[in-house]
Amino acid sequence: MRDHTAADALRVVLYSHDSVGLGHIRRNLAIAEALAAGLPAHTGRPVSGLLVSGASDAAQFPLPDGWDWLLVPGIAKAAKKEEHATEAQGSHSDAQGSHHPVAEAPVPEPTPADSEAGGSLASAAAPTPASAPDSASVPDSASAPDSDSASALASAPEGAADCTYVARRLDVAPQRVLGVRSSVITGALLSFRPHLVIVDRHPFGADGELDEPLAAYRRAEPDGRIVLGLREVLDDPHTASAEWDAVGADRVAELYDELWVYGDRAVHDTVATGEIPAPLVPKTRFTGLLASDRQVRATADLPDDPFVVTMVGGGGDGVVLARAAATAPLPDGVQHLVVTGPQMPAPDRMAVHAAAVVSGSGARVVSRIPDGLDCIRAARAVIAMGGYNTVSEALSTDTPALVFPRVEPRTEQLIRARALGLCGALDWLLPCRLTPQTVGRWIAAAVADDSAVRARQTAARDGLDLDGLSRVVEFAAGLATPDTARVHPLRPRGLERAPEPTASRPTAASSASTASGSSNHAKSNEQAAPAGHASPTEQDGFGLEAAHVS
Numbered sequence: 029m030r031d032h033t034a035a036d037a038l039r040v041v042l043y044s045h046d047s048v049g050l051g052h053i054r055r056n057l058a059i060a061e062a063l064a065a066g067l068p069a070h071t072g073r074p075v076s077g078l079l080v081s082g083a084s085d086a087a088q089f090p091l092p093d094g095w096d097w098l099l100v101p102g103i104a105k106a107a108k109k110e111e112h113a114t115e116a117q118g119s120h121s122d123a124q125g126s127h128h129p130v131a132e133a134p135v136p137e138p139t140p141a142d143s144e145a146g147g148s149l150a151s152a153a154a155p156t157p158a159s160a161p162d163s164a165s166v167p168d169s170a171s172a173p174d175s176d177s178a179s180a181l182a183s184a185p186e187g188a189a190d191c192t193y194v195a196r197r198l199d200v201a202p203q204r205v206l207g208v209r210s211s212v213i214t215g216a217l218l219s220f221r222p223h224l225v226i227v228d229r230h231p232f233g234a235d236g237e238l239d240e241p242l243a244a245y246r247r248a249e250p251d252g253r254i255v256l257g258l259r260e261v262l263d264d265p266h267t268a269s270a271e272w273d274a275v276g277a278d279r280v281a282e283l284y285d286e287l288w289v290y291g292d293r294a295v296h297d298t299v300a301t302g303e304i305p306a307p308l309v310p311k312t313r314f315t316g317l318l319a320s321d322r323q324v325r326a327t328a329d330l331p332d333d334p335f336v337v338t339m340v341g342g343g344g345d346g347v348v349l350a351r352a353a354a355t356a357p358l359p360d361g362v363q364h365l366v367v368t369g370p371q372m373p374a375p376d377r378m379a380v381h382a383a384a385v386v387s388g389s390g391a392r393v394v395s396r397i398p399d400g401l402d403c404i405r406a407a408r409a410v411i412a413m414g415g416y417n418t419v420s421e422a423l424s425t426d427t428p429a430l431v432f433p434r435v436e437p438r439t440e441q442l443i444r445a446r447a448l449g450l451c452g453a454l455d456w457l458l459p460c461r462l463t464p465q466t467v468g469r470w471i472a473a474a475v476a477d478d479s480a481v482r483a484r485q486t487a488a489r490d491g492l493d494l495d496g497l498s499r500v501v502e503f504a505a506g507l508a509t510p511d512t513a514r515v516h517p518l519r520p521r522g523l524e525r526a527p528e529p530t531a532s533r534p535t536a537a538s539s540a541s542t543a544s545g546s547s548n549h550a551k552s553n554e555q556a557a558p559a560g561h562a563s564p565t566e567q568d569g570f571g572l573e574a575a576h577v578s
Contacts, residue, residue, distance in 0.1 A: 037074045037075060038071060038074070038223050038224070039075075039077065039220055039221065039223050040060075040063055040075065040225075040226070040508075041077065041078045041217065041220065041224070042080065042225075043056075043226070043227045043233070043238070044056050044079075044080070044081055044082075044229070045228075045229075045234040045237075046082040046102075047193055047234060050083055050085065051415060051416065051417055052228045052229060053083055053086045054417050055228060055259075055318060055416065056079055056081075057091075058322050059318070060091070060095055061092050061322075061323050062321065062500055063077065063501060063504055064092030064093065064094060064095060065092070066501035067504060067505055067508070076094040076095065077096075078095070078216060078220060078222070079095065079097050080100065080213060080216065081100070082100050082101065082103055082209065082234075083099075083102065084102060086099070087099055089325065098212070100209040101196075101198050101205050101208055101209060102195070102197055103193040103194065103196055103205060103206070103234055104193060104194055104196045106202075202235070206234065206235050206237045209233075210238070210239075210241060214240055214244050217244065217245040218244060221248070221249055221252075222245075222249075222252060223252060223253065224252070224253050224254075224507055224508050225242070226255045226257050226288075226504075227255070227256050227257065228257050229259065231275055231279075231280045232275060242254060242283060243283075253286075253507040253508065254283060254284050255286050255503075255507070256286075256288070257287075258289050260290055260291020260298065260317065260444070261298070261416075261440045262298060263303070263440050264439050265302040268302070268303040269302060277306075277307045278307055280307075284311065285311070286312075286503070286507065287304070288314075288315050288500065289312060289313070290315050290318050290416070290496050290500075291314060292314070292316055292317055292492055292493040293314040294493070295447050295448065295451060295492065296443065296447045315499040315500050315503065316494060316495045316496035317420050317423060317492065317496050318497050319420040319421070319423045319492075319494035319495075319496065319497075320424050320494040320496075320498070321495075321497045321498060323401075324399050324401050324402045324405075325398075326399040327398065328399055328402050330397075330402075330406050331363045331365060333361060333362070333363050334361060334363070334408050334475065335362065335363040335364060335365050335406075335408065336358075336362060336364050336471055336474075337364075337366075337367065337409075337411070338350065338354070338365070338367065338412070339367050339369075339400065340368060340369055340372070341371075341413055341418075342369040342371035343368045343369025343372030343377075343395075346368065346369055346413075347368075347377075347380060349411075349413070349459075350366055350368050350376075350393075351380050352467055353391070353411055353464075354366045354381075354383050354387070354391040355389055355464040356464040356468035356471060357389065357472075358468065358471060359471070359472050359475060362475055363390065363392065364389060364390070365391075365397075365403070365407075366380065366393045366394070367397055367403075368394070369395065369396065372395070377393070381393050387464070400418065400421060401421045401425075404421055404427050405425050405427065408428075408475040409427060409471055409475055410427050410430070411470075411471075412431060413432060413434060414432070414434065414444050414456070419444060419448065423454070423492060426486045426489075427482075428475075428479065429485065430455045430456065430457070430467070431448075431449075431456040432456070432459050432462055433456060433459075434459070435458065442458075451488050452487070452488035453485055455470065455485070
């Protein structure tokens with residue numbers, strides 16, 4: 029067996045706090061698989077790595093050769109001053125399940141209310157059509173936060189009196205479980221001595237648990253590199269700015285070598301919207317979406333006949349979407365697989381089963397499937413939430429997608445859905461438009477032999493930068509070798525080349541002009557910023573009038 033701990037091996041640590049679901053760890057696992065496959069060819073050296081996670085189910089995912097899990101005690105998001113709330117621990121268990129394909133949000137309830145907004149803007153840039161306006165009026169949601177949007181970007185600032193997280197299983201105070209996690213991570217960094225540390229989403233971890241580990245690592249390994257990985261949409265500019273203010277953008281800029289935004293800048297530009305504060309812009313690089321080259325880890329037992337699939341994440345609050353989909357009318361000869369998720373309460377799962385039987389739709393209702401990507405590839409269409417991983421997996425296929433984004437407590441999924449809908453890469457509707465008839469009408473259009481929906485979405489996806497995983501490998505190889513610069517800055521705003529208009533590639537920042545559709549887009553994604561702003565489209569991709577967000 030090859031010795032991956034040999035002195036010549038490149039060592040990598042990937043951290044995710046994983047308080048809810050498996051969204052963060054699924055993204056890091058995709059990165060680990062890409063690094064294991066690609067870094068040796070780029071560097072001529074073997075690769076060994078640790079995936080740090082607080083999700084016990086994560087260890088059931090297979091790992092690349094030379095990699096292992098470092099599992100720390102689990103935590104759960106909790107309301108302030110409710111350190112031992114049993115309800116919080118129960119409702120935020122990491123019940124996504126190791127084999128469930130989706131790690132994103134359950135569907136919101138379709139009742140109108142005002143969206144949350146808070147904090148001051150970090151930038152005067154106006155929100156793009158893909159972002160939620162500051163005073164957006166959006167449907168309410170009674171659902172719990174998803175794995176990517178449950179926690180704010182910022183951990184609690186230093187000295188915060190209240191802990192944001194509680195122990196998921198251990199019967200100890202929040203400070204103690206976070207102390208255990210922090211000590212374990214410190215020991216791992218100092219013993220494993222990675223060349224590269226990639227932190228997902230939270231620069232100082234849950235409630236600052238990475239403060240000491242990263243500081244100790246920097247002292248012990250001054251040549252080591254630390255990267256903050258961010259999804260392509262953080263939130264509306266007000267909220268993102270408030271979160272950066274809480275965590276301290278200057279602190280992040282001082283500690284981190286680079287920020288990698290896992291998105292296509294021509295679709296949604298987190299710099300232009302102000303989601304990335306000014307001190308961090310010079311260190312920001314756009315990778316493209318982590319979509320292409322994702323690995324299928326297991327083969328699912330899927331229907332033999334043509335089928336469509338509905339996924340509702342962990343399912344804790346996914347009964348609304350699951351029930352509507354399970355009762356949707358289907359074209360002749362088409363089956364429907366509804367994946368409720370292992371977190372859906374048993375009474376809700378039974379209600380979905382009963383609704384499918386009573387409606388006579390013939391939908392097959394299951395709690396989980398072995399691999400979501402395998403299922404999406406085989407399906408004739410997919411209906412889902414708008415979380416990062418599910419959307420990225422769908423975009424890597426030619427399977428038509430209908431997204432019902434969650435709209436509270438964050439607008440992340442709404443921003444993502446609108447941006448990709450504007451490009452034509454998927455169809456979307458606000459949750460208040462969710463009915464069995466709406467879903468059924470879209471399914472009929474999507475699975476037709478001459479489906480214009482499939483043709484349009486496939487053509488639009490061909491224009492997206494979906495090669496984020498390969499670019500992460502390139503970036504990592506550059507940072508891990510000593511003969512390259514620590515930082516590859518974005519071109520200053522005043523020197524950016526204006527994007528050339530193209531009829532086939534609308535951007536999230538402008539409906540009149542787009543980023544270049546040439547090969548420069550894929551190779552220079554980190555420098556090609558869209559210009560201008562325009563009002564959002566008022567129609568979704570399949571002709572239904574979407575609720576206007578204004």
